[in-house]
Amino acid sequence: MRIHFEKTILFFLLSTHVSALPALRPKAIHLPLHHVKSSKFTKRGTTIPLIEDIDLSELAVKASIGTPAQEFMLIFDTGSADTWIPSTECLPVDGCPTFLKHFNQSESSTYQELQQDFIITYGIGSAKGTYFKDTISVGGGETKIEGQIMASVTNAVGPISEQEASSDVDQIILDGILGAGLSDGTSRFLQGKGEKYDPFPISLYKAGQIPNPVFSVSMTNDGGKLVLGDIDTEAITDKFVYTSLVDMNRWSVNVQGFQFHDHQNEEASRNFKFNIETPFGVDTGSNFMYLPRALANDLALSITMNGTFTLNENGVYTIDCQFQSSLDSINIYFKSSIDQSLVNINLPVSQLITKKSDDQCLLLFIPSDDKFIIGNMVLRDFVTVFDFGDIPRIGFAPSKTSLSITGE
Ligand SMILES: *[C@@H]1O[C@H](CO)[C@@H](O)[C@H](O)[C@H]1NC(C)=O
Numbered sequence: 001m002r003i004h005f006e007k008t009i010l011f012f013l014l015s016t017h018v019s020a021l022p023a024l025r026p027k028a029i030h031l032p033l034h035h036v037k038s039s040k041f042t043k044r045g046t047t048i049p050l051i052e053d054i055d056l057s058e059l060a061v062k063a064s065i066g067t068p069a070q071e072f073m074l075i076f077d078t079g080s081a082d083t084w085i086p087s088t089e090c091l092p093v094d095g096c097p098t099f100l101k102h103f104n105q106s107e108s109s110t111y112q113e114l115q116q117d118f119i120i121t122y123g124i125g126s127a128k129g130t131y132f133k134d135t136i137s138v139g140g141g142e143t144k145i146e147g148q149i150m151a152s153v154t155n156a157v158g159p160i161s162e163q164e165a166s167s168d169v170d171q172i173i174l175d176g177i178l179g180a181g182l183s184d185g186t187s188r189f190l191q192g193k194g195e196k197y198d199p200f201p202i203s204l205y206k207a208g209q210i211p212n213p214v215f216s217v218s219m220t221n222d223g224g225k226l227v228l229g230d231i232d233t234e235a236i237t238d239k240f241v242y243t244s245l246v247d248m249n250r251w252s253v254n255v256q257g258f259q260f261h262d263h264q265n266e267e268a269s270r271n272f273k274f275n276i277e278t279p280f281g282v283d284t285g286s287n288f289m290y291l292p293r294a295l296a297n298d299l300a301l302s303i304t305m306n307g308t309f310t311l312n313e314n315g316v317y318t319i320d321c322q323f324q325s326s327l328d329s330i331n332i333y334f335k336s337s338i339d340q341s342l343v344n345i346n347l348p349v350s351q352l353i354t355k356k357s358d359d360q361c362l363l364l365f366i367p368s369d370d371k372f373i374i375g376n377m378v379l380r381d382f383v384t385v386f387d388f389g390d391i392p393r394i395g396f397a398p399s400k401t402s403l404s405i406t407g408e
């Protein structure tokens with residue numbers, strides 16, 4: 001006992017001495033997320049020309065690749081796991097307009113060839129190229145990973161290729177994608193063509209560059225914030241509800257059901273409970289919410305009080321704009337990963353309706369037959385935590401700019 005005691009004192013003295021040095025525990029990284037208006041919106045499954053001139057946007061983050069650094073603006077996408085940028089070999093006919101930044105591997109002294117094909121499909125959008133390893137950094141170069149696996153793309157189809165340069169000097173061009181998915185969701189692994197590897201946020205944690213195995217995303221009207229390694233608690237108004245991941249391939253959670261909550265008449269509230277497991281991707285790279293067809297239809301009926309709505313040629317519901325002032329709300333139910341109780345997040349109906357320039361109003365959810373997604377139009381009301389720790393889970397808390405949340 002006595003010896004142990006002395007050791008403790010010695011250790012204490014040593015550690016007091018050591019603490020004069022800079023703390024070894026890394027700090028979380030706070031990065032701005034840029035809202036970049038998308039000229040087209042991508043539904044996973046099809047790209048729909050944006051006849052709907054509503055304000056759809058992608059969230060983008062600045063990253064530097066290579067030595068010396070070459071800078072890119074990348075879509076921050078929790079719906080995919082590979083990070084890619086256009087190669088100098090990718091020409092406009094290959095889907096890389098000249099105004100995109102192109103990565104010149106010959107100019108990077110830290111570039112390492114991998115000789116492995118990269119192919120990814122985002123619905124009809126896709127990218128093809130080659131995997132490589134190089135240094136990637138964010139936040140002005142202080143936070144970096146050496147030897148991060150990424151892909152250099154020689155052929156691209158989809159919203160990045162379809163951008164048009166405007167005369168606006170402030171226009172932000174999206175050059176590629178930062179895949180913030182999970183290691184098991186990296187393309188070469190999913191396709192059985194190679195080993196899984198760690199996407200950038202996970203690499204940061206494993207390299208001891210961030211303090212916790214999490215990142216959180218919050219959005220505001222003029223942009224948003226990405227916190228790597230911690231939870232953005234300053235942006236929330238209530239506690240987080242957490243629910244476990246369905247599997248390790250992607251950021252997706254089981255939704256137990258939806259409730260249309262009638263603010264005037266509790267009895268008129270309607271519950272839509274799923275009888276089978278219904279996973280929803282939680283995807284910062286998608287705009288809309290994609291719901292099972294029958295549910296989407298029932299919600300559209302409830303919102304319009306059995307009134308008229310039409311599914312237009314783009315597969316989007318058009319409704320009367322009077323419902324923009326609705327005080328009703330929609331609850332989405334999950335099983336809490338903490339105690340398995342039912343918890344929910346709450347979305348005011350008014351937030352799910354947007355007005356087009358021709359005075360028509362649209363619902364921000366779209367009926368779908370197979371893939372269900374909670375996209376960034378919904379996530380903008382929350383601070384969303386993506387936790388890749390021992391028990392992988394996703395957490396939602398109402399953001400200061402919006403809304404309420406309740407646990408039951
Ligand atoms: C890439 O960099 C090399 C070395 O600096 C240069 O010779 C080449 O012209 C560059 N390629 C392009 C397409 O800019």
Ligand SMILES: *[C@@H]1O[C@H](CO)[C@@H](O)[C@H](O)[C@H]1NC(C)=O
Nearest residue numbers: 262268301302304305306307
């Ligand atoms: C809508 O129609 C359903 C089924 O006919 C009915 O139960 C419900 O009360 C109606 N709701 C409203 C708001 O009229």
